[in-house]
Amino acid sequence: MPVQIKKKPWNRVDLPVYSISSKGNKYDNMNIITYASAVSMKPKRFICAVYKNTKTLENVRLKGSFVLQILSDNQYALVRLLGKQTGNKINKTDRLRKRNLISEWKGFNILKDALAVMEMNIIQEIDGGDHVCFLCDVVAYKNLNDGKELTLHILSEKKIISI
Numbered sequence: 118m119p120v121q122i123k124k125k126p127w128n129r130v131d132l133p134v135y136s137i138s139s140k141g142n143k144y145d146n147m148n149i150i151t152y153a154s155a156v157s158m159k160p161k162r163f164i165c166a167v168y169k170n171t172k173t174l175e176n177v178r179l180k181g182s183f184v185l186q187i188l189s190d191n192q193y194a195l196v197r198l199l200g201k202q203t204g205n206k207i208n209k210t211d212r213l214r215k216r217n218l219i220s221e222w223k224g225f226n227i228l229k230d231a232l233a234v235m236e237m238n239i240i241q242e243i244d245g246g247d248h249v250c251f252l253c254d255v256v257a258y259k260n261l262n263d264g265k266e267l268t269l270h271i272l273s274e275k276k277i278i279s280i
Contacts, residue, residue, distance in 0.1 A: 128142075131268045131270045132151045132269050133266045133267065134272065135152050136186040136188055136228060137167065137184070137185060137186070138183060138186060138227055138228075139183045140178050140180045141175065141180075145211065146176055146203065146209055147186075147228070148199050149200030150165075150166065151269060152248060153166070160220070160254055162254055162255065162280075163208070163237060164253075166245050168247065168248055170205075172203065172212055177251065178242075182236065183236075183237050184241075186231040186236075188232070189231060189266065189267060190266065192231070193267055193275050195213075196277050198212060214226075217229075217243070218276050222234055223257060227261075229261075230261075231262070232263075232266060233261055235258040237251070239253050240252050
């Protein structure tokens with residue numbers, strides 16, 4: 118008898134949760150991203166998918182670079198701000214700064230408790246449906262903290278998302 122699996126195939130793999138820190142003319146922004154993957158070792162390259170019609174997409178296109186942050190499992194509550202609210206209506210970076218959660222690296226605001234950060238330089242843009250995919254070179258990186266990465270499974274357990 119075939120096994121009954123309720124999850125769709127793309128939800129069976131437990132993906133890491135990242136945040137993008139982007140620079141803008143008016144203000145910087147951060148968001149949540151789960152569609153990110155290394156695609157080359159030499160040079161080190163990633164594909165990062167950003168939702169259309171977002172402040173992050175506007176900033177990333179404007180500057181041509183951003184920081185991809187690997188979130189820690191203890192940062193799950195940030196998803197409510199960074200992933201469920203829009204930077205087109207609120208200044209997420211100011212809210213994080215008021216909570217003393219921000220530091221700076223290479224001119225970008227970053228989350229102090231992130232596990233690691235990678236500076237990305239965009240080399241190509243591809244339409245991906247409801248996302249825009251950016252092929253990026255990793256131009257710099259830094260490990261910040263020990264710990265376990267935040268994953269979709271953790272967000273599901275905390276009832277922040279359903280998968």
